[in-house]
Amino acid sequence: MDFRLTDDQIALQTGLRELLEGRFGPERLRAAVAGAGSGADDDGLPLWSELSDAGLFSLRKPERSGQREGGLGLGLAEAVLAFEEVGRALVPGPLVATELATVHASLPPHRAAGLCRRQPAGRGPLLVERLPALAVLLLPDTLTGEVRSLSPSALRARGRRGVDPLTPLWEVQGPVPDGEPLPGVDAGRLWAEGTLLTAALQVGLAGRAVATAVGYAKQREQFGQPIGAFQAVQHLCADMLARTEPARAAVRAAAVGADAGVPTAELSVEIAGAKLLADQAAVRGARDCLQVHGGMGFTWEADVHLLLKRAWVYEGSFARTPESAEVLAEGLSVAGLGHGAGHGVGHL
Amino acid sequence: MDLQDTPAEAEFRRGLRDWLGKVLPDVPSPPDPLDWPARRVHDTAWQRRLYDAGYAGVHWPREAGGQGATPAEYLIFLEETERAGAPYVGANFVGLLHAGPTIAAEGTPEQRRRWLPGILSGAEVWCQGFSEPGAGSDLAALRTRAVRDGDDYVVTGSKLWTSHAEVADWCELLVRTDATAPRHRGISWLVLPMDAPGVTVRPLRTLIGTTEFAELFLDEVRVPVANRVGAENDGWRVTMVTLSFERGTAFAGEVVACRRALAELAGLARRNGAWEDSGLRRSLGVLSARFGALWRLVQWNVSEAQGGGVPGPGASVFKLCFSEARQELYDLAAAVLGSGALVLADGADGADGADGAGDDWTAQRLQGLSYTIAAGTSQIQRNIVAQRVLGLPKPGRA
Structure with missing residues (x-):
């Protein structure tokens, strides 16, 4: 066992972080927000071609030397590390669906894909992110296990203002057409991978929330000292980290398990746990970050609101908390409990 | 990132599982939690079995009598023993996980020879005398005094939350040897024999209704200077060294x-x-x-x-x-x-x-x-x- 990152994994992580800091720093983020909703840039996906060229979407595609569309042949372990970085940088767009379509449906480079699953009743309207910018829409049916693909133009939809300014949404009107079957792709697996990659985005975002809150708490002074010297503020920040790091460990371990061929039942429980904890870490972390910023946190220009709004978007993407909690509960099997004695023994 | 056992780890796990499978059916069921002497017997008997099988002090260095296992192997030990329902470390907790590692790291060769074998074999039980009524979270506020008198320290004060005090042979004790020094620099680490004159143990009833802990009263207890581990007034650092063992x-x-x-x-x-x-x-x-x-x-x-x-x-x-x-x-x-x-x-x-x-x-x-x-x-x-x-x-x- 060695759960530390390998040198190659560290290189991947730092390389991507540096690329994103250079290309999608605070200025570019603000410019994207300012451009959003103006009508001019609604279809534009900032950074898409660069990320595609950097291999973000084709990390897990098998290598095929000499062929144009070969990937890097890496695993989910590398993919979650990369998605942590993209989540941290607040890069907008259908990142996860595009990765899945690149790996499983041969989506060509520089294109974007979407994904939608039929909504059970009582879950609100069926929304698709950036519909006009998509080349293809994946339709996983987790009941039959089948995945179908659909041309986005076949959907009737109307544009809505998304709560996250960088996640414009289209509300699907009427029934979703059947589309074409995508042979050889399992819907359950697709959904699980998408859930895990979304959890990785949340972990990255949660880490940014901690760093942003701590940075502000060190610099903002009240009562003659940095507010970060007050335990009330310190404990908020400590709790943010204490939610983020277990979630990070869970996300990475689930990815390692998936690459190592852990059985599906066990893996789905791990992924459900990873997503649930990552959602909590990101959503609560972003709220605490906003709280640490005080009145500034409530303003448009402080950027903190972008963290929270994006965390809400990811929380609603792929497996949501109630679904994950049910998977986890089901995983608490009654079999193989071993001895009854000895649990919870305390010591000083 | 790799979560699978290395071949060496897998071998260690297999050997341990086999051994647990053989010995656990013979282990008696745990005694009444209120019967301290019986608990000592139960816990130390398990430690003796570990010792005889070569599993005592898995994570201790070899030169201290341990097995020199890697942290990952020690984790496997903890995982497998717990999973199999083996007895908890219990009365051996302070000796195996705190006092022993401290002596292994900071003790003289003579001190190691004197105390480490008894901890590993389960022959001797230790308790911890760190916290005091006025020194809880702020441990460095401790006030139990040790005054040098010839080859002895004369120790007076009181300690709190001392688990297993009723059945312990030894106590790792933090005392103040220099009241004028800055708080962290006037503390020494002593080994107190629990049968020394002037030691009084008073069980403390917890909100569960049982006596999990004790108070320890020390009234001019003589502790040989030879029982000090580390330099005089260096006890704070000596204590912290142990944490690296975890x-x-x-x-x-x-x-x-x-x-x-x-x-x-x-x-x-x-x-x-x-x-x-x-x-x-x-x-x-x-x-x-x-x-x-x-x-x-x-x-x-x-x-x-x-x-x-x-x-x-x-x-x-x-x-x-x-x-x-x-x-x-x-x-x-x-x-x-x-x-x-x-x-x-x-x-x-x-x-x-x-x-x-x-x-x-x-x-x-x-x-x-x-x-x-x-x-x-x-x-x-x-x-x-x-x-x-x-x-x-x-x-x-x-």
Whole structure:
């Protein structure tokens, strides 16, 4: 066992972080927000071609030397590390669906894909992110296990203002057409991978929330000292980290398990746990970050609101908390409990 | 990132499993928790078995009589023994996990020869005399005085929360040897023989109603200077050295135990119908995610320690999360038991008696109240995370 990152994994992580800091720093983020909703840039996906060229979407595609569309042949372990970085940088767009379509449906480079699953009743309207910018829409049916693909133009939809300014949404009107079957792709697996990659985005975002809150708490002074010297503020920040790091460990371990061929039942429980904890870490972390910023946190220009709004978007993407909690509960099997004695023994 | 056993680790796990499978059927069931002498016998007998089989002090260095196992192998030891339901370290806790490692790291060759073998074989039991009525979270405020008189220190003061004091042979004792020095620089680390004249042990009744801890009163107790480990007034540093022995494994066995207890609780909920309550069922699922992630965090911390680095994102993050998750487990147990949570076991129906009532979940819930207090309160852990991990300024030092 060695759960530390390998040198190659560290290189991947730092390389991507540096690329994103250079290309999608605070200025570019603000410019994207300012451009959003103006009508001019609604279809534009900032950074898409660069990320595609950097291999973000084709990390897990098998290598095929000499062929144009070969990937890097890496695993989910590398993919979650990369998605942590993209989540941290607040890069907008259908990142996860595009990765899945690149790996499983041969989506060509520089294109974007979407994904939608039929909504059970009582879950609100069926929304698709950036519909006009998509080349293809994946339709996983987790009941039959089948995945179908659909041309986005076949959907009737109307544009809505998304709560996250960088996640414009289209509300699907009427029934979703059947589309074409995508042979050889399992819907359950697709959904699980998408859930895990979304959890990785949340972990990255949660880490940014901690760093942003701590940075502000060190610099903002009240009562003659940095507010970060007050335990009330310190404990908020400590709790943010204490939610983020277990979630990070869970996300990475689930990815390692998936690459190592852990059985599906066990893996789905791990992924459900990873997503649930990552959602909590990101959503609560972003709220605490906003709280640490005080009145500034409530303003448009402080950027903190972008963290929270994006965390809400990811929380609603792929497996949501109630679904994950049910998977986890089901995983608490009654079999193989071993001895009854000895649990919870305390010591000083 | 690799979570699979190396060939050496797999071999260690296999050997340990085989051995546990052979010896555990012969291990007597645990004694009455109120019978301290019987508990000592039970716990030290298990330690003797480990010693004879070459599993004593798995994580201790070889030159100290241990097995020199890697942190990952020690984690396997904790995982497998807990999973198999082997006896808990119990009365050997302070000796094996604290006093012994301290002597191994800081003691003279003579001190190591004198005390380490007895700890490893289970012949001698240790207790800890650190906290005092006026020195809890702020341990460096301790006031128990040791005054040099010839070849002895004369020690006077009182200690609190001393578990196993009733049956201990030795006590690792922190005393103040220089009242004028800055607080952390006037402390020394002594080995106190518990049968020395002037030592009084008074059991302390906890809110569970049992006597888990004791108070220790020291009235001009003579302790040989030769029993001091490390230099005079260097006791604070000596104490901290021990922490490096944990190498990310603290509470690892307890995480395994909690995961098993949660599965048992889910089984109980399925049987008594509480499972139909979707809110409760999902809360059990969420807790399962937390324990699962905490196990991964342990693996991460151990991996970092194995590589010689700082244990992962910090032992404090783990301790903070685990203490709270552990308490939540027993709160959820109370929700599953319903009114049964108001009933304590009375021996009539035994721990495995009628579903719910008479089980020991409620006693565990009471015990659990200590988890956010013992070994560093959750508030202190948050201070440590904020100040040492996140680098926020110390209060009042603007």
